[in-house]
Amino acid sequence: MAGVLPSPRVTIAAFLLAVLGVTSGCAGAGSASPNTTPSSSSGPSTDPTATTGPATPAARLAATLSDEDLVGQVLMPYAYGGSATEVSAGSAAGNQQLAGVDSPAEMIERYRLGGLILVGFSADDPTGSNQPTTNVDDTAQVRALTTGLQQAASGLPAATLPAGAGDLPLLIGTDQEFGIVTRIDQGVTILPSAMAAGAAGRPDLTEAAWRAAGTELAALGVNVDFAPVADVLGVSSTVIGSRSYGADPALTAQQVGAAVRGLQGAGVAATVKHFPGHGHTAVDSHGDLPVLEQDRAALDTADLPPFAAGIDAGAGLVMSGHLDVTSVDPGVAATFSRKVLTDLLRGELGFEGVVVTDGMNMAPAQVMPPGAAAVAAVNAGNDLILMPPNVTATYDGLLGALRDGSLPRERLVQAVTRVLTLKQRLAGAATPPMSVLGAAGHYAAARELAAAAITQVRGACTVVGQPVTVTASAGRDRTRTLLIESLRAGGVEVVDRGGTTVHLVGYGDGASDLSAAAAVTVAMDTPYLLAQSRSPVLLATYSSSAASMSALADVLRGKTKAPGRLPVSVGDLPPTSCGQ
CATH class of the missing domain: 3.20.20.300 (Glycoside hydrolase, family 3, N-terminal domain)
Known part of the structure; x- marks a missing residue:
């Protein structure tokens, strides 16, 4: 050689x-x-x-x-x-x-x-x-x-x-x-x-x-x-x-x-x-x-x-x-x-x-x-x-x-x-x-952890009104698609525009990546950006994985509440707004 x-x-x-x-x-x-x-x-x-x-x-x-x-x-x-x-x-x-x-x-x-x-x-x-x-x-x-x-x-x-x-x-x-x-x-x-x-x-x-x-x-x-x-x-x-x-x-x-x-x-x-x-x-x-x-x-x-x-x-x-x-x-x-x-x-x-x-x-x-x-x-x-x-x-x-x-x-x-x-x-x-690899039991373990992490820090713990429009900051089309698929699988009507807007932000995003029209803003990395959002409902998943998007869909459609608590301080936002 x-x-x-x-x-x-x-x-x-x-x-x-x-x-x-x-x-x-x-x-x-x-x-x-x-x-x-x-x-x-x-x-x-x-x-x-x-x-x-x-x-x-x-x-x-x-x-x-x-x-x-x-x-x-x-x-x-x-x-x-x-x-x-x-x-x-x-x-x-x-x-x-x-x-x-x-x-x-x-x-x-x-x-x-x-x-x-x-x-x-x-x-x-x-x-x-x-x-x-x-x-x-x-x-x-x-x-x-x-x-x-x-x-x-x-x-x-x-x-x-x-x-x-x-x-x-x-x-x-x-x-x-x-x-x-x-x-x-x-x-x-x-x-x-x-x-x-x-x-x-x-x-x-x-x-x-x-x-x-x-x-x-x-x-x-x-x-x-x-x-x-x-x-x-x-x-x-x-x-x-x-x-x-x-x-x-x-x-x-x-x-x-x-x-x-x-x-x-x-x-x-x-x-x-x-x-x-x-x-x-x-x-x-x-x-x-x-x-x-x-x-x-x-x-x-x-x-x-x-x-x-x-x-x-x-x-x-x-x-x-x-x-x-x-x-x-x-x-x-x-x-x-x-x-x-x-x-x-x-x-x-x-x-x-x-x-x-x-x-x-x-x-x-x-x-x-x-x-x-x-x-x-x-x-x-x-x-x-x-x-x-x-x-x-x-x-x-x-x-x-x-x-x-x-x-x-x-x-x-x-x-x-x-x-x-x-x-x-x-x-x-x-x-x-x-x-x-990818065994059902392994995904179930990831999904259970992801579901336990979803955190709501603003808004009443109620079902998001349908139909839903999902938007995302630039470069997050794959994650947006994952959420849309999970919502539709749960029976939620998802439309391209005109519905209750759920907006996704992630790693590296700043204030310019927020949506003023969003009823719900979701942070998929650290939750610090939520302090700058004016959305009436704020959620954090800390992750953009398929398991996290599936768990988020369950919260948005009212199947589950958001049980997580902020693990870091985010402005004056409470650790959770759902009393969990």
Whole structure:
């Protein structure tokens, strides 16, 4: 394969077989690969438990790895292409620039990667600036891609990979938060946004919905979800916004814990983010370094509780934020702060899992070259480097620092031990069949959560008069159609003009997108814009999903009332006008 160096090691999967005594059913799986000449720098740590406690199988395995394998296991880049091995000329060019290889499979093999993130974005996605490609076309393609990625990581030819292999799986992650950050949005059950769940205030419904979503991610071969967002929304923010469960730390904590339990109950590792909290700043960390100016007491009471709840629920990962936390380590991004990640997250909150950086291709992480940034991040306490802007430079920087002692071997062994421990937790789980995608029971869970979220903050709880005319701000024709279809299915007469006007607004809309003629205005993202609407009836769904539009139709036609409560303050509007 073009650009791929020989791989002078026993594969990680083979090491696991030997060290953990796992049986894969594949003859010879524990034997060395054809290129087993050890690296000249592959000496093991003298004490694998020096920073990791008792000698667990993962710690013993980490202590045997070469420098090259240790470095590779803390990398989780993105790659261009919708297939592991067959990519377009443009994708190959992108991968060459990123990592000096043609395909995602070659990237895994060359750099002994610990994981890969699947990327892609939609028009309303505030994280789109650091998503330079897409790995997602449809569900069949995603499943084929993840299968190919695991085959590349196993070190076994595809034809000999047995069913149920993957004794130490590649970490394959994505940002499936739902709402405005949803990487896989076709052919799967779409949950309402985090803020919708916060408005519903039903952790039991949140857990059930996230278990359904986790089952579908597992069926697609995704074993890490970079969700849920644990940020408490203390200010109006376009980058966090409806990705947050709300402004109340205690209620947000309940929701975060429920989402973690649901995801991990389905065999997918959950990630609470962005530590120690991105919700009290409106600055977008994709472009600038936000400064968190609240004092330590405020940080403890207003930001940390949801992270503590996620940790208590067993979250496999915590994502560090590109945030200047002035009350802990002023002037230093949390990504590079030992005080934030080791002293606070590890020491005070007791987190023992994997700490993963936010995207290292974001502006606040690019204040130094990729290799130096990765070394600083690992030394601070990160265990996985996510989305480095250049894989080759990052790998070389880590390897050089390991060899010159500026990255202590014990710290890297500790990080890899945590990564391998997470992989061990994920190993051996049966992959659900593709038939679970969009299952009726999964949609029912999403629909129940969406229905519990609908909030009315102005107007009497009465049926909207018929006929109904549905209008929407620019670019929302698909959602408008979903609502019209749901209304008609419920027996409501919908006309193009002249009826009781229901107007939809969503992410990024402003006062100019409101309709002065609307009897009902519906906010499908954060509800702040409702404070500027003169409509006699104001509703919030916090989401434009099919489930949310179906639930909204039931409220509009009087089948149900709106049971939700505003999870954030919106001017002088009450949390609800229906007395729920």
